[in-house]
Amino acid sequence: MREAFSNALVRLALADPKVLLLTGDHGYALFDEFRKRCPSQYINAGIAEQNMVGMAAGLARVGFRPFVYGLAAFVPIRTLEQIKLDIAHDHLPVVLLGDGAGFVYSHLGTSHQSTEDIACTRAIPGLEVLSPADRFEMTACMDYAYAANGSVYLRMGKSDRGDVHTSPIDALQPGSLLKVRDGRADRPGLIATGSMVRTAVDIAQEQNLTVWSAPTIKPLLIDDVCAAARASTGLVTLEEHSLLGGLGAAITEITSEHLPTRVLRIGVPDQFSKHCGTYDYLLNEHRLDSTTVARRIYEFVA
Amino acid sequence: MTALAPLRTETDQRFAPARMRRTVLEMAYAGSTVHIGCAFSIIELLTVLYRNYLRYPENNPLAEGRDYLVLSKGHGVMAQYACMRELGWLNDSHIQNYFKDGSELKGLSDSRVAGLEVTSGSLGHGFSVGVGIAMGLQRKGTDQKVYAIVGDGELNEGPIWEGALVAAHHRMDNLMLIVDKNGFQAMGSTDDVLALGDLSAKFASFGFETLEVDGHDEAAIEAAIHQLWANGLGKPKALIARTVKGKGVPFMESDNRWHYTRLNAQTFAKAINALGLTGATK
Structure with missing residues (x-):
């Protein structure tokens, strides 16, 4: 599933030079391929998530397509107001990637766990909320998030639970079960x-x-x-x-x-x-x- | 990088401070609104920016090649409305109907109004968005500039300092942070609430090319901005503008009650009179 995520991100970034990946100093190993193949589109914004999300809004305002990566405890939770005000308010095309949602970081305690992110993001007007289950859904969600050209939160939870689908999903219809x-x-x-x-x-x-x-x-x-x-x-x-x-x-x-x-x-x-x-x-x-x-x-x- | 050439022509009578303050008073009276003092402290800064520096191709607030004025301290938005009236982007009806039901202009900056670049008022947001705009313009390789006005009270907010680190790290010499250092925030003086120390030294230590200026002296502001763009290759700029909250109306100056006080017929008339509007500024 994480490989599907990385592959999709690299593919989207190679196809569109306006795609940028912003990370708050997270994603060790996960972004190796991205950094190798799209080095100029990789921005480590430092351990400064609030500024990172605001900055993504600014980048989107001048035509870029930011994907903002953080642990779900930080993106969206720590940065919820920036998401609401700087991004969703103007329906800017920014994809927010919240990794490790739920209890993935089971040993690290509450600071790194997130079981409130869907509730918080759902209530923000116009913000779409995605939650893929396996690598096929991940690919479809990433493609949809890019094509939607709006404000999207993509929740990444426990990623090694195996496939639930047997083949790729042609095109994600938003809202479909x-x-x-x-x-x-x-x-x-x-x-x-x-x-x-x-x-x-x-x-x-x-x-x-x-x-x-x-x-x-x-x-x-x-x-x-x-x-x-x-x-x-x-x-x-x-x-x-x-x-x-x-x-x-x-x-x-x-x-x-x-x-x-x-x-x-x-x-x-x-x-x-x-x-x-x-x-x-x-x-x-x-x-x-x-x-x-x-x-x-x-x-x-x- | 070459210094940005000022745009002013000697015949440009727009953005006269006294007339812009009158617009602010008219709006505040029409809408029975607050934040007059917050708007008055940045009038001359906006006069110089709009008259001498901000480029809006074809007078279009949404032109792709424009410079960006990010009003991070959204509480000063009436001053920006006054500039937009000077530009013809707002008309008398906007002013007279301020705060009426269904009207477009809000009491804080809202980016859905053409001419306002960010939604602010929740403090510490606009500057980060400005840093992102500057980063995007830098990546595009354009000569467009970003000016972000923050209040000194707003400097209490953490993301300002996150953004300052990022701006210096990425050598954003197309970005100018302008601090409206009027010495007050909502509940008192900045020294009493949360002392800011030496702002010039702080921003210089972050890697900004920094200057201090009298924020009500148009010629000095114009020269300082020119100098900041001319110097400090690869460095973001910080202009620390010493201002007076409520400037222009003596009974409001440095009286923090005018952060929250509304005008009545008497104070409105008294304030308009204090502006001493004459001749071309009328």
């Missing part, structure tokens, strides 16, 4: 995003459930969500993000208004991580491990 597998219509359907699509697929195989992936969280097509609700008996949403304001919230906002549906939201409870440990350990702490999630879905089915 992508069906990953078919299951029984007399059971709930799962709608997941990012790292949790893999979890959803694993559980769905055991319980024979339909799974949709949501690579775009904003926009989200009302028709697609309602179609998913009609195709199953209730919905389960899964995300490595707070229960407040994320995918589950976005789905229930639509169903409650357009097609009242019973929805089980699975995500991070209203709490910070308490302990240090592996990624799996932290998923467990937040009740997002496969065993707990499978049991909750099973109980919801029953």
